[in-house]
């Protein structure tokens with residue numbers, strides 16, 4: 001594993017450059033890094049011109065903070081694995097469906113021996129990045145909102161497959177908003193892992209009910225899936241803390257160890273546990289891995 005890269009931003013990221021060996025994403029390991037979106041203007045220096053322009057186009061401060069936090073965190077984490085300075089990393093976004101430039105971002109810099117794949121998501125003030133040792137990964141986080149009857153009816157129709165609608169109909173109405181959010185994040189994580197995103201309607205895949213251990217139960221028969229790897233998908237729920245729900249999916253393995261960790265210190269913030277409802281200690285780059293979930 002390449003040593004962590006020296007960071008160039010004053011007051012930020014210095015913990016990475018002294019972090020020692022970076023965490024090891026082996027074939028069956030996925031590390032998930034959480035951060036809180038807040039103003040961090042010094043991190044803009046880590047972004048490339050396109051990212052800076054996109055950040056500037058975001059009018060709402062909250063959207064800009066989330067974007068800058070997420071893209072800086074990805075760069076810092078990938079830098080720690082590849083040895084390439086965060087601001088020198090290049091990304092590629094060719095869509096595997098149509099060849100356009102709006103596809104799933106992947107690393108375009110040569111990572112040397114450091115095989116790495118990543119995906120990011122942001123919602124509310126939560127930012128999250130998932131890394132693997134090369135397996136396709138997708139992650140999603142969403143805010144649970146109390147939906148009225150009309151929205152519940154519309155969204156359940158859009159999100160759920162026929163089999164899932166049967167389970168949904170049996171739920172007490174007070175549980176339906178959260179259940180739909182869980183179904184949604186599980187499916188979006190899978191569709192982000194394949195790189196299709198919502199170009200494939202979420203109702204075309206089935207996952208287990210929110211009260212059960214997460215897993216993909218069926219792909220819409222008769223369709224050709226873009227990645228044969230999607231035939232074996234590992235799906236896990238994460239612990240973002242209320243009112244959020246989150247899931248991560250990794251293709252091509254049926255045995256996965258997921259660790260959830262605090263990323264704020266990597267962004268130059270004083271350390272504080274961002275996951276108030278986290279089930280256990282959180283590992284920093286220098287710490288010992290704490291496995292939250294492993295099956």
Ligand SMILES: CC(C)(COP(=O)(O)OP(=O)(O)OC[C@H]1O[C@@H](n2cnc3c(N)ncnc32)[C@H](O)[C@@H]1OP(=O)(O)O)[C@@H](O)C(=O)NCCC(=O)NCCS
Nearest residue numbers: 095097098103104105120121122140192195196197198199
């Ligand atoms: C990918 C997608 C699901 C993201 O949904 P979202 O809820 O708005 O955003 P999230 O917070 O979950 O994730 C955003 C991140 O996912 C990543 N991403 C973008 N496209 C992706 C894709 N196709 N697959 C996986 N990840 C993707 C990016 O890093 C993005 O971060 P950024 O917006 O800061 O650059 C949604 O934008 C989508 O479905 N895109 C494809 C739409 C489509 O049909 N395209 C036409 C194909 S021909």
Ligand SMILES: [Zn+2]
Nearest residue numbers: 095097098100
């Ligand atoms: Zn496309």
